[in-house]
Amino acid sequence: MEYPSKAIKSVIDELASLPGIGRKTALRLALHILKQSEEEAERLGQSIVDLRKNIKYCTECHNISDTDICNICNNPRRDTDVLCIVEDTKDVIAIESTAQFTGRYHVLGGLINPLQGIGPSQLNIESLLSRLRERPCKEIIFAFSANIEGDTTVFYLTKKLKPLGIKVSSIARGIPVGMDLEFTDEVTLARSLMNRTMISVDEG
Amino acid sequence: MEYPSKAIKSVIDELASLPGIGRKTALRLALHILKQSEEEAERLGQSIVDLRKNIKYCTECHNISDTDICNICNNPRRDTDVLCIVEDTKDVIAIESTAQFTGRYHVLGGLINPLQGIGPSQLNIESLLSRLRERPCKEIIFAFSANIEGDTTVFYLTKKLKPLGIKVSSIARGIPVGMDLEFTDEVTLARSLMNRTMISVDEG
Numbered sequence: 001m002e003y004p005s006k007a008i009k010s011v012i013d014e015l016a017s018l019p020g021i022g023r024k025t026a027l028r029l030a031l032h033i034l035k036q037s038e039e040e041a042e043r044l045g046q047s048i049v050d051l052r053k054n055i056k057y058c059t060e061c062h063n064i065s066d067t068d069i070c071n072i073c074n075n076p077r078r079d080t081d082v083l084c085i086v087e088d089t090k091d092v093i094a095i096e097s098t099a100q101f102t103g104r105y106h107v108l109g110g111l112i113n114p115l116q117g118i119g120p121s122q123l124n125i126e127s128l129l130s131r132l133r134e135r136p137c138k139e140i141i142f143a144f145s146a147n148i149e150g151d152t153t154v155f156y157l158t159k160k161l162k163p164l165g166i167k168v169s170s171i172a173r174g175i176p177v178g179m180d181l182e183f184t185d186e187v188t189l190a191r192s193l194m195n196r197t198m199i200s201v202d203e204g
Numbered sequence: 205m206e207y208p209s210k211a212i213k214s215v216i217d218e219l220a221s222l223p224g225i226g227r228k229t230a231l232r233l234a235l236h237i238l239k240q241s242e243e244e245a246e247r248l249g250q251s252i253v254d255l256r257k258n259i260k261y262c263t264e265c266h267n268i269s270d271t272d273i274c275n276i277c278n279n280p281r282r283d284t285d286v287l288c289i290v291e292d293t294k295d296v297i298a299i300e301s302t303a304q305f306t307g308r309y310h311v312l313g314g315l316i317n318p319l320q321g322i323g324p325s326q327l328n329i330e331s332l333l334s335r336l337r338e339r340p341c342k343e344i345i346f347a348f349s350a351n352i353e354g355d356t357t358v359f360y361l362t363k364k365l366k367p368l369g370i371k372v373s374s375i376a377r378g379i380p381v382g383m384d385l386e387f388t389d390e391v392t393l394a395r396s397l398m399n400r401t402m403i404s405v406d407e408g
Contacts, residue, residue, distance in 0.1 A: 002300065003297070004268045004269055004274060004275070004276075004293060004296065004297075005259065005260070005269055007251075007255045007258050007259055007270070008259070008293075010251050010254075010255075011251040011252060011254075011255045013251075014248040014251045015248070017248075018233050018236060018237075018248075019232065019233070019236050020229065020232070021233075025224065027293075027297070028223065028224070028294065029223070029225075030255060031292060031293060032222060033222075033252060033256060034255065034256060034268075038257060041252055041253060041255065041256030041257075042253050042257075043218060044218040044219070044221075045248075045250060045251070045252035045253035045254075047214050047215040047217075047218045047249075048215055048218075048237060048245055048248055048249035048252070049246050049249035049250065050211060050214075050215075050249075051211045051214075051215045051234060051238065051245065052237060052238060052240070052242050052245030052246070053245075053246075055212070055238060063208050064209045064238075065209055066208075066210055066211070070208060071208070072208075089208060089212075089231075089235060090231050093207070096206065097206075
């Protein structure tokens, strides 16, 4: 595709390098930006520059934070006995929005993925181990996506954590709420049969 | 949704204001930007700021351009007898990629849309008329999207152009190539029947 100006080509090159944005979408975004005021475009561009420049990470759990210790690690009402291990900030946000988890987090910053050259040393695993050695907890919950990278990371971490003698669990795999059983894939269905939950009926 | 830092919240606010980008996608984009180098993030942000600041429009056809007169208007091999009227730069790019049109363009910068408060005076219509008065052409082709705004703009412009006595046409509406007839909506099918094209068979 030939573009009528260098300025628009360079912004399309940049936007199309983002995940999920193709060149046609990038062009649509660029034309939208051109219809905005100069101030609005400046604010968008500057917020991207600032994000990368000024971002801080919690020294405890490695989540994105405005302060050295994040709001969750700093909250005395959060349970210190349970630690939830996640891949990314977006998983912390997703779990927090359920309002079901009162423990703390540890953000790995990725999952083990040999095909993409991501090994344990690139993740926040060493800091997890030293954190647990300093202040042991009672249970660790792995909350990873249900894919090979997630399973590999669970396998690796379980072996690493064994010497510490901490109870380890993983969030349940099964049929999503609202999903029809007939449309569920076989692997999920098999797992949900294997990991069935007992139903207790109160006698009345 | 609560965000762990102000820097990420402000970039999500900005990104989610773009068309087709929701807050979850914006978060994914922000996390992707955080994984890039500071230089890459700077390049992306700066290209957006520069785009809005440095953009030029062709004084002849109003298409985006690096120069005062764009490459198409400046090309002596383009046919001056046919003028194609389009809404936007992306339509010029789309038509150019067919390599079927050798005339010149006029970019309106929008379509008449009373619901969004866009009237003829906000579009490059006055400059189209004075351009045609100075250098008349033989045919005008309207190439707008097939919606109410497109049809309204065709109707308005046809009336405005009538005194100039120029032949006026619109790109064909019909069944897209590769589309099954049974899945075509009634309006399109009715139009494609009405505007059927004659088939000539060479005797041999």
